[in-house]
Amino acid sequence: MSQMSPPADLSHKEEYALPLVIAVTGHRDLVDAELESIRETTRTLFEDLGKRFPSNRLTLMSPLAEGADQLVAEVAIELGLDLIVPMPKPMEEYVKDFEEKDVREKFDSLREKASHVFEVQGEIPPAPAGIDPDEWEYNYPYAQLGIFLCGHCHILLALWDGKHSTQMGGTAQVIQFHHDDIMDGVTAKTVASQELLIDDESDLVFHIVCSRRSDSSGPNPELKPLDWWWYTKDRVNPRSKELPQQHALIFQRTSEFSADALMFADDIESGKWSLIEGDNAGSVPEGATLIEEMYSIADWLAIHFQKKTLRTLVITHVMGFFMGLMFILYSDMQTWRIFLWVFLVAFLSGAAAQYMANRGAWHRKYLDYRTLAEGLRVQFYWAVAGVTNENKWKFAHDGYLKSQNPEIGWIRNVMRVAGVHCDAKPNSELNGVNFTIKEWVGSEDLGQLGYFKRKSRERIERAELTEKFGRASLLVSVASVLLFLVIGSNMSELTESAVMVILGSTLLVYAVREGYTYATGTKELIRQYEFMLSIFDNAHTRLELADNIAEKRQILAALGQSALDEHSDWIQMNRERSIEEVEVWRMGM
Secondary structure: OOOOOOOOOOOOHHHHOOEEEEEEEEOOOEOHHHHHHHHHHHHHHHHHHHHHOOOOEEEEEOOOOOOHHHHHHHHHHHOOOEEEEEEOOOHHHHHHHOOOHHHHHHHHHHHHOOOEEEEOOOOOOOOOOOOOHHHHHHHHHHHHHHHHHHHOOOEEEEEEOOOOOOOOOOHHHHHHHHHHOOOOOOOOHHHOOHHHHOOOOOOOEEEEEOOEOOEOOOOOOOOOOOOEEEEOOOOOOOEEOOOOHHHHHHHHHHHHHHHHHHHOHHHHHHHOOOOOOHHHHHHOOOOHHHHHHHHHHHHHHHHHHHHHHHHHHHHHHHHHHHHHHHHHHHHHOOOOHHHHHHHHHHHHHHHHHHHHHHHOOHHHHHHHHHHHHHHHHHHHHHHHHOOOOOOOOOOOOOOOOOOOOHHHHHHHHHHHHHOHHHHHOOOOOHHHHHHHHHHHHOOOOOHHHHHHHHHHHHHHHHHHHHHHHHHHHHHHHHHHHHHHHHHHHHOOHHHHHHHHHHHHHHHHHHHHHHHHHHHOOHHHHHHHHHHHHHHHHHHHHHHHHOOOHHHHHHHHHHHHHHHHHHHHHHHHHHHOOOOHHHHHHHHHO
16 A cells, blocks of 8 residues: 655645755665765755755655665755655565665654655566566566656756666666666667657756775776766766756746745635535545645636736737827827827836836746646646556656747646656546546536637637727728718818828727737637637547546547647747737837
8 A cells, every 4th residue: 555645735835835856866885985975965966956946845755775865865854855755665565675774764764754655656567588577576666666756856866886787777777767768678669759859857867976885896987986967868068067057947947936836825825726626525636636736826826927918918009009199190180299298108108018027027927837737737637537648657747848948848847746646646546537527528618618618709709809890990991081082172181180090090999909919819719719629529529428437538638638739839829929029019100
């Protein structure tokens, strides 16, 4: 049975800080003479990360095995880091591996200080031909644990001699998997996919070079004992003394999200939207509540920055209208200086609104946080329904946004933390599938099916209103031209100016409306909502016809993947249409 502790209660403000997870892998037989230097390097790493990303909650993920695992955990506890302990086997089996009394006592002492202790569950397949079944049964859980660590940490801290090894689940193999998604003898090379060809944030290793008691030859001759490196798959500079720029930016974005969550923690707590209704809480597995809490935070923040972004767009477009109107009045009615002053005030007001929006990165945060929330929504319902990846070495976050800007990898970093407990113990209960079908897929008026029906209608009505503005402006333009043709020579100068003002103002109103429609992506959203409506409608139909739980999970997996793909396209489209384009349009007027 799993020894999982309950997930963190995020109702406390300080726990809105997002974890920055460091997982440890390393040798069990470290050399005594090197221990103090390794401790000091580890302590410096943790302290530097804490200073650089203060809004994050540093968390160590360690199985507490002899040697490297316990050493790093001791440093983490000394510095007040959270400790998570994933185990490769049930507790009663795992502790049998601690033959020395002092090692077992240290394990128990550290385990008692951990916030979460749980077993990474998974079936052990039959031993391949030519491999001793007993050896396979012993080593396979450690290999599975190593892969789990790689999939759910942000930094892999490796106390490693730098030598390659064929030991299944050993330190060298774990690092190889972290870089290449391949572990010799465990993962099949035939599962290679597009993900292997794309650079992402999941390859970061902090390597402390160490020696081993069992190897008198010392570490890799190319490496110096007790030296340290940031070690990635970078083809030009795989080892660096500085945190690689891509990863630094991703951690900065994660820290920014954490800071926003802390800043608005009280507002989020009182106004967040939950995916779990009171009567249905029993259908949600224990670990999924952490995903739901993170969803609530991301959803609230996305709505908050969406409102700020839309408010900025309204202000800039209204100010653009007044600038155009003042120009028309000045050129066609009277050359009063007041028109020029109003023009200048409107320009400065729009520019100030846009400056504040750009400085606060409101548009980017809205897009990123909404994309994160939608990814967490899918991850949550997959976790509740017990949907797992066909490739058991991959998790919900692994394929999300892989073809997008590498900077967006911070979103996967959040999902990597959120899913740790459900990925360790997938839900197998039927009521989770029924809950997901009811609450996520929904029906005519409920769930995502009902949501996209409402939103499609709303967006279509907005688009139709814009078209009405266009037709009205066209009619006014034609009427004005006819008026000039019929009685133009008999018009007074004042009447002629008034007609020109009406004509110009009507065209200006339509231009502003059309510009706002473009800036908010109304037409693209209609296509997106209609597509999402169709896939949820199709899923609803197929789920009603499905006659077993496995088929239902397969349909929910396909539905979630389609939703994730659509959200990836959405953020790509909208990131290319930044709020700065409003300024370009306004200046063009």
